[in-house]
Amino acid sequence: MSAPAEVPDLVARTLDLSRQRGFITSIRNETGRLLAALAASRRGTLAELGTGCGVGSAWLSSGAPKDARVVSAELDPALAQDVQKIFADTDNVDVIAGDWSTLEQYAPFSLLFVDVREVMESIDVLADLMEPGGMVILDDFVPSAFWPPIVEGRVDTVREQWLTDERFAAVEMLIDVDASLLIATRR
Template sequence: MSAPAEVPELVSRALDLSRQRGFITSIRNETGRLLAALAASRTGTLAELGTGCGVGSAWLSSGAPKDARIVSAELDPVLAKDVQKIFADTQNVDVIAGDWSTLEQYAPFSLLFIDIPEVMETIDVVADLLEPGGIVVLDDFVPSAFWPPIVEGRVDTVRERWLTDERFAAVEMLIDVDASLIIATRR
């Protein structure tokens, strides 16, 4: 079996910005490849809440059809401007300076990547942002071998809610021995 191809050019540029800015927590390549694969099956508007240095948006763009629109919001206006430069030649990606709620005007989303813990807790708001059949990917969970999921001696109520909410068909996916994510499809 051969190794996966190098990361796409936009992803490489976003990772370079991440290193320059001292970000050590951009998404893993495994998560990025999953986002690209999911984006390839989507039409309409895709979004990332919590742009950071644009790594997630770059992965979405690498997989999305050319007629799909990708919007992303970054709270730090200086960082948003730097990320906008990465996507300057990418017609279907818009990076907005503002908090995640500035993207509500672009909903409903066919694919939504969330990397902001406070937003993950607002399952009702997220459900309203997705079109029927829309997919949300929630990143940065610590794997748990228990049910209900236990992390640091406490029940992970956010994960428990996402995996049991009847509005979604959801699954937790192990990305690495120390990382998992949730993929949930709006019924």
């Protein structure tokens, strides 16, 4: 039996675009593999807020069932066009040029990947976009051993809000010694 490829071809192509564009903050492969695994359990519409070079959407697409749809929004129209070219032959992925709110028309979501801190603060809006049982994955947290979570000497109110909101069953997951994410399932 052979070992799995380092990354799926579609992910490799988005990582190449990231390097060409000078993006150094694409999601980690560990996060991507988790997205693919979670996407495999979903039906309906999956979304990414904060497309960037499309790495998250590529991971979602690599795991999602063929009848699931992945939608993503990118604010920079030129970057959105580059990412659209990568996904041109991928039937289940749509990349829209526009801010994250342009995706509201595709709700409810069965999975939502949020990689933009300012959007994470909009928990009420995001909660309304989720179907019951839908998962929100929030990336780019720094692990904290304290409660409430403390980062750089301040309470991380975004993380605290997601972990305590009664509309969600949420957990923080350590990805590496310096990175964690949240998974919140809509009750």
